[in-house]
Amino acid sequence: MTKPEPDVLSLIKNRHCCRKFLPFEVPDEHVEKILDAGRSSCSALNLQPIVFYACKDRNKTVELGRRIEKIGLEQMPDMFSVTPDCGQLEKIFYGAPLCIHFAVRKDGYFTRYIDCGIAVSSVLLVAESLGYSTCPVALGKLFGDQMVCEAFGIPEDQDYSLTVCIGQCSPEYIKADSDRRDDNIIIVE
Numbered sequence: 001m002t003k004p005e006p007d008v009l010s011l012i013k014n015r016h017c018c019r020k021f022l023p024f025e026v027p028d029e030h031v032e033k034i035l036d037a038g039r040s041s042c043s044a045l046n047l048q049p050i051v052f053y054a055c056k057d058r059n060k061t062v063e064l065g066r067r068i069e070k071i072g073l074e075q076m077p078d079m080f081s082v083t084p085d086c087g088q089l090e091k092i093f094y095g096a097p098l099c100i101h102f103a104v105r106k107d108g109y110f111t112r113y114i115d116c117g118i119a120v121s122s123v124l125l126v127a128e129s130l131g132y133s134t135c136p137v138a139l140g141k142l143f144g145d146q147m148v149c150e151a152f153g154i155p156e157d158q159d160y161s162l163t164v165c166i167g168q169c170s171p172e173y174i175k176a177d178s179d180r181r182d183d184n185i186i187i188v189e
């Protein structure tokens with residue numbers, strides 16, 4: 001018997017970040033589905049201000065991640081001490097076999113970063129539904145904005161905003177605590 005597809009709420013509740021990936025490639029068919037989820041997401045006025053830079057070159061990802069991590073360690077060593085150490089190749093993109101770098105057109109509407117968040121969410125959920133693990137990453141922007149733009153030819157009129165790392169999670173990954181708060185819903189009757 002085939003396993004039933006998880007419903008969307010279960011996907012949201014059960015997903016957690018992975019910060020150490022196995023080296024297996026994500027097949028093109030899945031890369032296309034994941035990117036299609038991002039591209040198909042809604043945006044204010046349907047302006048579609050996001051450009052998706054998908055990198056399947058793991059060597060390039062690791063090399064870039066190492067360079068950015070070095071700068072991060074110089075500037076904010078504490079930032080990395082919170083990530084459980086489980087022999088990652090680097091602690092920016094975690095050696096992910098697929099990285100999707102999200103860039104936002106700078107001249108867009110004021111909602112463009114909200115549009116980006118919605119596209120990120122779609123990508124996370126479709127990747128998870130295909131059996132992959134994910135991690136959204138802002139540290140690439142914080143410590144290596146220019147390096148990422150140069151590495152992928154992101155032009156001046158686009159703002160590199162976030163990377164989503166995707167792949168199969170290594171069994172060596174030590175899951176971080178990620179309880180959700182329960183005091184932030186107000187129902188007005």
Ligand SMILES: Cc1cc2nc3c(=O)[nH]c(=O)nc-3n(C[C@H](O)[C@H](O)[C@H](O)COP(=O)(O)O)c2cc1C
Nearest residue numbers: 015016017019083135136137138139140162177178
């Ligand atoms: C916008 C955004 C940026 C994030 N940036 C990073 C990052 O740079 N590095 C990292 O390891 N995790 C990053 N995360 C992952 C969060 O730390 C993680 O989602 C949170 O701790 C909850 O854990 P969970 O996703 O496992 O439930 C980011 C998440 C979001 C939504």
